[in-house]
Amino acid sequence: MMKGSTIEGGGVISRRKGLARGLSIMDFILRIVAAVGTLAAAIAMGTTDETLPFATQFIRFRAEFDDLPSFVFFVVANSLICGYLVLSLILSLLHIVKSSAVKSRLLLVVLDTIMLGLATAGASAAAAIVYIAHYGNPKPNWFAICQQYNSFCERISASLIGSYLAAAILVILIIFSAVAISRN
Structure with missing residues (x-):
């Protein structure tokens, strides 16, 4: 028999299943956290507005x-990513029950990678505008508006946190899935 693959009281196999189950549980929890982050980011940005009075009312x-x-x-x-993350919880639960499911993990790796690209694109596009809002750009005469629209700028800046958090979690989820696939 090969060393390391022997089944001495189910030790090696049970450790592998325990690791796969632990990764699956972390995957489930991280998907919930990322879904909440993207939902909060979308709501915070989508409800942001501020009105300033001028000379008269x-x-x-x-x-x-x-x-x-x-x-x-x-x-x-962020709304699309949130919807995807909520739907992907079904497969994540499947992985907790059946840790040897490889095809569904591969599907999640591909979809998670697509969502990571979407999250990065959305957050980066918004971050560029947030930067201009805070600091302006003197060459084309774009003025910083955050001195006048304080509440607006605070909310749009805060909404970026949830989106970048979700992008970081998606990277971790891709790594978890890759480790789980390599273990099977």
Whole structure:
């Protein structure tokens, strides 16, 4: 018999199953955390607006998230990712019960990678606009608006946290799935 693959009281096999089950449970928990992060990011960005009075009460300046296509893309991307993460919980539960499922793990790796690209694109597009809002760009005469729209800028900046958190968790999920696949 080969060393390391012997079954002495089920030691090697039970350790592998225990590791796979532990990875599957962490996968499930991380998917929930990432779904909450993307949902919070989409809600925070999607409900952001601020109105500033001008000289009179009839003339007002208004800043809304949908004034900028990058923010709309951010909200749509995070909403799609949240929906995907909630649906992927079904497969994640399957992996807790049946740790040897390889094809469904491969499917999750591919879909998680696509969602990681979408999360990165949405967060990066919004981050570029948030940077301009905070610091402006003097060459094309784009002024920083965050001195006037404090609440607006705080909310759009905070919404990026949930999206980048979800992107980081998706990277971890891809690594977990790769480790689980390599163990089978």
